[in-house]
Amino acid sequence: MGIFLYIDVDAFFASVEQSINRSLIGRPVMVGGLKHERGVVACPSYEARARGVRTGTPLYEAARRIPDGVFLRGDFHRYQYYSERFYEILNRYSPELQRISQDEACLDIAGAIRAFGGARQLAGELQNDIWRELALSTSIGVAPSRVASKIASEYKKPMGLTILEPENINEFFVGLPIRKIPGVGHTTEKILHEMGIRTAGQLAAVPEHYLKTVFGINGLKIAAYSRGEDGIPLRDYKAIRSVSRETGFADDITDRNVLLSHFYYLLERAASKLRQLSKKSGTVRIKFRYADFQTVEASSRIHPASNDQNSIFPIIQNMFVRTFTRRQGIRLVGVTLSGLKNYIDNATFLDDRIEKDRRLLQGLDFARDKAGFFAVTTGRTLSLASRYKRGDTGYELRTPSLSQ
Numbered sequence: 001m002g003i004f005l006y007i008d009v010d011a012f013f014a015s016v017e018q019s020i021n022r023s024l025i026g027r028p029v030m031v032g033g034l035k036h037e038r039g040v041v042a043c044p045s046y047e048a049r050a051r052g053v054r055t056g057t058p059l060y061e062a063a064r065r066i067p068d069g070v071f072l073r074g075d076f077h078r079y080q081y082y083s084e085r086f087y088e089i090l091n092r093y094s095p096e097l098q099r100i101s102q103d104e105a106c107l108d109i110a111g112a113i114r115a116f117g118g119a120r121q122l123a124g125e126l127q128n129d130i131w132r133e134l135a136l137s138t139s140i141g142v143a144p145s146r147v148a149s150k151i152a153s154e155y156k157k158p159m160g161l162t163i164l165e166p167e168n169i170n171e172f173f174v175g176l177p178i179r180k181i182p183g184v185g186h187t188t189e190k191i192l193h194e195m196g197i198r199t200a201g202q203l204a205a206v207p208e209h210y211l212k213t214v215f216g217i218n219g220l221k222i223a224a225y226s227r228g229e230d231g232i233p234l235r236d237y238k239a240i241r242s243v244s245r246e247t248g249f250a251d252d253i254t255d256r257n258v259l260l261s262h263f264y265y266l267l268e269r270a271a272s273k274l275r276q277l278s279k280k281s282g283t284v285r286i287k288f289r290y291a292d293f294q295t296v297e298a299s300s301r302i303h304p305a306s307n308d309q310n311s312i313f314p315i316i317q318n319m320f321v322r323t324f325t326r327r328q329g330i331r332l333v334g335v336t337l338s339g340l341k342n343y344i345d346n347a348t349f350l351d352d353r354i355e356k357d358r359r360l361l362q363g364l365d366f367a368r369d370k371a372g373f374f375a376v377t378t379g380r381t382l383s384l385a386s387r388y389k390r391g392d393t394g395y396e397l398r399t400p401s402l403s404q
Contacts, residue, residue: 003110003119003142005094006149007126009086009103010137010158013043016082017072019135028053028066031074035063038331039248042074046158077393082134089129093122098146106146123161143169148228151180169228174201181225183218191215200226240277242338243270247397252291252329256321257383259288259330263316264380265395266335267309274307274337275365281305282339284312286319289332298323305341308357312337313380 009015013031018024028051032042041062044053048069053062062069083102090097096108109122116122123140130138141152143164152162152172164172179189181200191214197203203211203226211219224231245266253259263286274281285299298319306312316335324330367375373394381395388395 002108003113003144004146004149005107005109005119005123005126006141006143006146006153007090007105007107008139008153009130010139011043011045011049012082012103012136013074013079014045014048015136016079017070017074018045019082020078022135024070028069029072030059030062030066030069031072033059033071033073033248035059035069035071037250082136085134086130086136089126089133092129093126106149109142120161120163123163127159127161143228145228145230147182147225147230148173150182151176151225151228154180164228173204173226173228174199176200178203178226181222183222183225188215188218188222240279241340242336243273243277243281243340244334244336245270246287246332246334248332249330252331254327254329256324259324259333260317260320261381261383262333263320263335264309264313264378265384266333267313267316268378268381269394270335270337271307271309271312272365272368274340275361277340279340279342280307281312281337282341283337284315285336285338286316286323287332287334287336288320288324288330290326291329291331293331294326296323302339305339307337308361310357 014029017029017031018027026047027045028048029045030041030043030048030053033039037059039059041048041053041055041057041059043055044057044062048062048066051069052065053069057065059071063071079102086103087097087099087105090105090107094107094109094112096111098106100106109119113119113122116125119142123142127138127140130136137159139153139157139160141149141155141162141164143149143152144166148164148169152164153160155162176199178184178192178198178200181203184192192198192203195206197206203222206223208220208223211223213219215222221231247262247266253262282302282305283299284302285297287295287297289295300315300319302312302315364376374390384395388397390396
């Protein structure tokens with residue numbers, strides 16, 4: 001029988017900023033943009049949450065609620081660095097580690113607890129190590145199943161530690177609100193409330209075949225979770241299903257060519273990520289939002305599957321020209337590559353043209369890795385030079401914490 005430890009860094013982006021600048025500790029920090037900019041809060045610190053700001057709160061509303069708050073644009077690469085160090089510490093405690101996200105993981109600690117004298121001692125030392133080395137607070141849950149450990153980790157925040165023993169796990173779940181169960185969103189919660197079900201204990205008493213009839217396969221999943229049992233495995237961080245890049249603008253943009261330059265730049269970043277993962281995309285989707293918040297999306301197949309921005313961009317261009325039909329400015333654009341497939345580089349030698357394109361992309365990635373993003377530039381993104389500062393890894397977009 002396993003013993004699982006689920007760990008989550010509290011308010012990750014904001015906590016990293018407080019770790020780097022200790023003067024921010026105890027102050028309401030909001031990552032996502034400056035208070036005078038458009039956009040939303042990507043991550044509020046717990047001090048900001050206590051004053052009514054949540055993830056997704058518009059920046060103007062956050063500034064109204066907390067005029068003395070600290071507003072930061074954020075830095076994805078900084079957060080990635082802290083994430084890597086976070087996982088280095090976790091690996092010292094157990095090799096049986098499942099990545100859930102940048103700042104969340106689930107460890108099987110059954111084989112490690114003896115050396116620490118028990119699960120509570122291990123969890124406490126892990127929390128202390130992360131605080132001492134990174135100055136990041138974490139919340140931890142320990143339980144006999146992965147899903148129970150995840151739910152336990154959310155029970156006390158921030159810097160919480162909740163341990164569920166086999167003998168008390170049923171008592172914990174009996175009165176647990178159903179909204180705390182993974183997979184129960186607003187719609188499912190509303191339906192369950194209409195059925196008179198408000199706790200995990202009540203949900204566990206419903207026959208599984210009935211839940212499957214109402215909710216499909218998700219019904220079986222939430223039935224298992226309501227008992228603290230692992231049903232469908234938690235999403236593996238490594239099982240990447242899509243790669244997305246998007247950014248908002250400080251001012252509305254109406255120039256079609258400038259908008260296409262942004263699409264190409266975001267596509268470049270997404271395609272580069274696919275090549276790092278040795279994957280190709282079979283579907284591309286674009287999104288853009290007008291100044292009045294109307295959002296338009298369009299998608300198209302990529303045949304054959306590709307991770308080459310030069311072969312994908314004409315598809316994006318055609319979709320955008322077809323769907324950009326209003327004489328109004330755009331405030332946000334985004335690109336998503338999905339339908340991902342693994343590929344093997346050395347299989348391309350059968351086609352000279354494909355092999356030549358592959359080598360060009362390989363050379364591009366190598367040059368940028370060694371000398372920075374602007375070692376090689378394209379005319380398609382020249383219009384961005386007057387709008388954004390240059391960094392080693394590319395243009396500093398208005399929402400760098402959300403766009404890589």
